[in-house]
Amino acid sequence: MGFTILQIGKYAFDIYYWLILIAIFGSWFPKFQSSKVGEWVYKLVEPYLSFFRKFIPPLGPIDFSPIIALFAYRYLSGFALEGLRQSLNTIGV
Numbered sequence: 001m002g003f004t005i006l007q008i009g010k011y012a013f014d015i016y017y018w019l020i021l022i023a024i025f026g027s028w029f030p031k032f033q034s035s036k037v038g039e040w041v042y043k044l045v046e047p048y049l050s051f052f053r054k055f056i057p058p059l060g061p062i063d064f065s066p067i068i069a070l071f072a073y074r075y076l077s078g079f080a081l082e083g084l085r086q087s088l089n090t091i092g093v
Contacts, residue, residue: 013077
């Protein structure tokens with residue numbers, strides 16, 4: 001049971017990671033941004049990315065904040081999954 005919960009958590013973090021990547025690459029294509037899928041992706045990931053844009057302004061036409069956001073997301077997701085694993089071990093699941 002605990003392994004299943006941990007796998008679901010990992011899949012959820014992985015899906016969101018890929019949505020961030022899709023949003024980053026989709027920003028290069030204006031038609032993607034205005035499509036239904038593009039609007040849906042941006043609604044999901046923009047709150048997370050906007051947090052990093054507050055602290056890391058674009059340098060001319062290049063925005064480095066999504067790269068920093070991806071690194072932070074990988075670190076935080078690993079941290080959260082490890083905490084979940086330890087919590088599941090503590091309660092004996």
